[in-house]
Amino acid sequence: xxxxxxxxxxxxxxxxxxxxxxxxxxxxxxxxxxxxxxxxxxxxxxxxxxxxxxxxxxxxxxxxxxxxxxxxxxxxxxxxxxxxxxxxxxxxxxxxxxxxxxxxxxxxxxxxxxxxxxxxxxxxxxxxxxxxxxxxxxxxxxxxxxxxxxxxxxxxxxxxxxxxxxxxxxxxxxxxxxxxxxxxxxxxxxxxxxxxxxxxxxxxxxxxxxxxxxxxxxxxxxxxxxxxxxxxxxxxxxxxxxxxxxxxxxxxxxxxxxxxxxxxxxxxxxxxxxxxxxxxxxxxxxxxxxxxxxxxxxxxxxxxxxxxxxxxxxxxxxxxxxxxxxxxxxxxxxxxxxxxxxxxxxxxxxxxxxxxxxxxxxxxxxxxxxxxxxxxxxxxxxxxxxxxxx
Amino acid sequence: xxxxxxxxxxxxxxxxxxxxxxxxxxxxxxxxxxxxxxxxxxxxxxxxxxxxxxxxxxxxxxxxxxxxxxxxxxxxxxxxxxxxxxxxxxxxxxxxxxxxxxxxxxxxxxxxxxxxxxxxxxxxxxxxxxxxxxxxxxxxxxxxxxxxxxxxxxxxxxxxxxxxxxxxxxxxxxxxxxxxxxxxxxxxxxxxxxxxxxxxxxxxxxxxxxxxxxxxxxxxxxxxxxxxxxxxxxxxxxxxxxxxxxxxxxxxxxxxxxxxxxxxxxxxxxxxxxxxxxxxxxxxxxxxxxxxxxxxxxxxxxxxxxxxxxxxxxxxxxxxxxxxxxxxxxxxxxxxxxxxxxxxxxxxxxxxxxxxxxxxxxxxxxxxxxxxxxxxxxxxxxxxxxxxxxxxxxxxxxxxxxxxxxxxxxxxxxxxxxxxxxxxxxxxxxxxxxxxxxxxxxxxxxxxxxxxxxxxxxxxxxxxxx
Numbered sequence: 001x002x003x004x005x006x007x008x009x010x011x012x013x014x015x016x017x018x019x020x021x022x023x024x025x026x027x028x029x030x031x032x033x034x035x036x037x038x039x040x041x042x043x044x045x046x047x048x049x050x051x052x053x054x055x056x057x058x059x060x061x062x063x064x065x066x067x068x069x070x071x072x073x074x075x076x077x078x079x080x081x082x083x084x085x086x087x088x089x090x091x092x093x094x095x096x097x098x099x100x101x102x103x104x105x106x107x108x109x110x111x112x113x114x115x116x117x118x119x120x121x122x123x124x125x126x127x128x129x130x131x132x133x134x135x136x137x138x139x140x141x142x143x144x145x146x147x148x149x150x151x152x153x154x155x156x157x158x159x160x161x162x163x164x165x166x167x168x169x170x171x172x173x174x175x176x177x178x179x180x181x182x183x184x185x186x187x188x189x190x191x192x193x194x195x196x197x198x199x200x201x202x203x204x205x206x207x208x209x210x211x212x213x214x215x216x217x218x219x220x221x222x223x224x225x226x227x228x229x230x231x232x233x234x235x236x237x238x239x240x241x242x243x244x245x246x247x248x249x250x251x252x253x254x255x256x257x258x259x260x261x262x263x264x265x266x267x268x269x270x271x272x273x274x275x276x277x278x279x280x281x282x283x284x285x286x287x288x289x290x291x292x293x294x295x296x297x298x299x300x301x302x303x304x305x306x307x308x309x310x311x312x313x314x315x316x317x318x319x320x321x322x323x324x325x326x327x328x329x330x331x332x333x334x335x336x337x338x339x340x341x342x343x344x345x346x347x348x349x350x351x352x353x354x355x356x357x358x359x360x361x362x363x364x365x366x367x368x369x370x371x372x373x374x375x376x377x378x379x380x381x382x383x384x385x386x387x388x389x390x
Numbered sequence: 391x392x393x394x395x396x397x398x399x400x401x402x403x404x405x406x407x408x409x410x411x412x413x414x415x416x417x418x419x420x421x422x423x424x425x426x427x428x429x430x431x432x433x434x435x436x437x438x439x440x441x442x443x444x445x446x447x448x449x450x451x452x453x454x455x456x457x458x459x460x461x462x463x464x465x466x467x468x469x470x471x472x473x474x475x476x477x478x479x480x481x482x483x484x485x486x487x488x489x490x491x492x493x494x495x496x497x498x499x500x501x502x503x504x505x506x507x508x509x510x511x512x513x514x515x516x517x518x519x520x521x522x523x524x525x526x527x528x529x530x531x532x533x534x535x536x537x538x539x540x541x542x543x544x545x546x547x548x549x550x551x552x553x554x555x556x557x558x559x560x561x562x563x564x565x566x567x568x569x570x571x572x573x574x575x576x577x578x579x580x581x582x583x584x585x586x587x588x589x590x591x592x593x594x595x596x597x598x599x600x601x602x603x604x605x606x607x608x609x610x611x612x613x614x615x616x617x618x619x620x621x622x623x624x625x626x627x628x629x630x631x632x633x634x635x636x637x638x639x640x641x642x643x644x645x646x647x648x649x650x651x652x653x654x655x656x657x658x659x660x661x662x663x664x665x666x667x668x669x670x671x672x673x674x675x676x677x678x679x680x681x682x683x684x685x686x687x688x689x690x691x692x693x694x695x696x697x698x699x700x701x702x703x704x705x706x707x708x709x710x711x712x713x714x715x716x717x718x719x720x721x722x723x724x725x726x727x728x729x730x731x732x733x734x735x736x737x738x739x740x741x742x743x744x745x746x747x748x749x750x751x752x753x754x755x756x757x758x759x760x761x762x763x764x765x766x767x768x769x770x771x772x773x774x775x776x777x778x779x780x781x782x783x784x785x786x787x788x789x790x791x792x793x794x795x796x797x798x799x800x801x802x803x804x805x806x807x808x809x810x811x812x813x814x815x816x817x818x819x820x821x822x823x824x825x826x827x828x829x830x831x832x833x834x835x836x837x838x839x840x841x842x843x844x845x846x847x848x849x850x851x852x853x854x855x856x
């Protein structure tokens with residue numbers, strides 16, 4: 001590419017892990033004019049409120065290809081950034097209690113391996129060994145993703161932030177993009193903090209706010225904001241090493257480096273567009289813990305919080321160019337955003353540099369619903385999507 | 391009756407809490423901080439100082455635990471055991487070695503086995519008590535749901551009077567109190583005590599309450615109105631030594647004194663009520679060696695426990711009691727009023743929620759010593775956050791309370807921000823001449839208000855929002 005091409009002004013809207021991660025990779029590729037704007041504070045959005053779990057293996061080929069790549073990048077990320085992102089491999093267990101889940105995850109294991117993941121089917125005896133506090137009475141089998149684990153978001157975000165800034169990326173929090181200027185086919189600039197900033201390329205990485213930000217450019221995104229809640233139990237000495245997903249209970253959890261047990265579940269509610277919490281998720285998560293991890297039942301709940309994600313019709317991320325504008329790139333709609341961050345930020349930067357979506361990202365194209373091509377994925381801890389009006 | 395502390399027998403009296411009984415037996419430091427394992431005691435301010443393992447259950451609050459004969463209490467966060475604790479060596483670490491981020495140093499990058507071993511060791515050191523993975527027999531305490539016209543939180547004079555007034559006006563009233571009631575209330579008032587209101591949901595129309603006794607049910611109340619009569623508490627000073635065992639708030643000192651616990655030589659400081667508190671302590675037979683305005687307090691001195699207080703001159707003492715500055719507990723009101731998409735922030739209280747009595751008074755500003763001294767003051771003792779860490783981050787440009795919270799873990803221990811965030815804000819305000827620290831990080835329930843078993847018992851009692 002020409003020198004001029006590397007000097008093109010790039011504006012990224014959203015300073016979460018995908019925004020600053022892609023900014024880092026763009027700078028790493030040689031782009032010299034990358035700016036990130038975020039309306040909130042550092043780690044104020046989903047990148048500071050998530051469950052921090054990372055896994056590569058899912059039920060579908062498309063998801064596994066994307067996330068397996070990212071899992072590998074998580075393992076290498078500290079070396080690449082020169083900042084310790086604190087990723088630990090600790091066995092990620094997808095536990096099947098129903099026949100339906102078993103039928104979904106069992107056949108996925110050969111596909112996981114084909115895509116380079118250390119994935120294996122384990123029985124309840126092995127499960128008892130890896131997670132002695134898990135009551136396996138109702139468990140049929142599990143898949144163990146040996147390279148899966150935990151990326152504490154404070155360390156991961158700090159790592160991307162420092163590394164990106166070191167490469168000259170300008171990242172500003174507390175500075176909202178309030179307008180997007182466009183011609184018929186292209187974005188020409190954005191307005192942030194009252195200042196007009198010319199942009200040759202814009203990346204929309206605004207998480208739950210993405211629909212509202214897209215509206216500034218007069219384009220639509222097929223998704224809606226939704227609250228997800230999680231909670232932390234008081235710290236104890238290490239008792240649970242692996243990360244665990246219970247798809248049949250829509251529940252996930254792990255124990256943090258400082259001893260807290262952090263996890264969450266989901267209840268069938270109308271999508272809530274707020275960071276306030278409600279009782280049902282806390283009660284349900286506690287009930288699942290009491291049944292599946294009876295030893296936790298005497299622990300106290302320290303705190304309970306909500307984060308917002310952007311729910312898409314197939315729960316998959318929206319990645320690539322927006323079909324209605326030739327220089328608006330999208331990385332949003334994440335539900336496993338931390339797991340996907342280490343790899344997708346790199347592929348997104350490559351795609352922007354090349355002017356076309358990387359092969360791994362292509363199934364998640366922004367216009368896939370218009371084309372009637374959603375990506376079916378069942379092995380996720382998210383409630384089946386209800387059709388949502390508005 | 392007899393209780394056991396780390397295996398050694400101690401005498402206790404009927405009606406003592408375990409924390410009172412330990413102080414009576416001369417045990418001043420009970421808990422330890424998370425990183426440097428410094429000693430912490432019964433202060434009325436920092437919960438970490440009263441957490442211990444009781445009959446095999448970790449993290450039990452000794453100040454809320456009535457004694458019974460044969461009670462076995464063991465210090466936690468120790469290894470191999472409380473009598474010979476190698477982890478105490480962490481006290482030799484300088485405070486600036488364990489600042490936020492120390493756990494992921496660049497010389498030990500993740501992706502290596504070395505880092506995974508380091509991380510596993512840190513989780514061991516930072517963990518608190520041990521939890522047995524063995525399965526207990528009963529894991530869910532079935533909860534209850536009730537309805538009321540009004541829920542009143544706080545069983546002091548104000549809360550009791552308000553309960554009586556509203557009951558007389560024909561309303562159905564539920565009064566929630568952590569302790570016994572300050573005065574009698576009409577029979578029509580339903581009293582939940584000792585219960586804690588752990589959370590306020592749906593703009594104050596859904597209140598979660600749980601008993602201090604973990605075997606009793608949590609109760610969720612649907613209510614038309616919520617009245618917060620949660621009174622005020624004394625905020626510890628931001629001076630060096632503010633977290634030493636022997637520093638305590640006036641209510642804690644008075645309750646210890648009323649149970650004949652000898653506090654030794656006592657210094658009382660405060661914002662106007664110090665003389666009254668000293669007089670009351672003297673009436674209980676305590677030896678008062680100084681009474682001063684808290685503004686005179688420069689530092690508290692001691693190794694492992696209070697030895698002296700600098701109040702213009704150095705006064706040798708065993709206990710420092712603070713009676714003010716008085717601050718309200720912002721948590722429940724914050725939960726009732728909070729909203730947000732980019733940040734959970736306190737808005738206007740909804741019309742169905744009222745704050746009454748002293749809880750409605752403006753907070754008195756926390757006492758911050760000189761900025762040079764404040765560097766050595768504890769801001770969040772459980773997480774070993776000292777003033778220097780906050781001040782240095784501010785000097786480096788980090789001035790958002792939420793970012794400081796995430797960076798330092800300030801307020802993420804058992805107190806969940808009270809009083810730590812108030813200390814952090816006071817320091818920020820002083821260091822920036824009032825520009826930073828005007829708002830608080832978002833307060834979240836249920837801050838240890840209930841166990842998993844109690845919360846599990848609430849499942850199905852409240853419909854998700856449709």
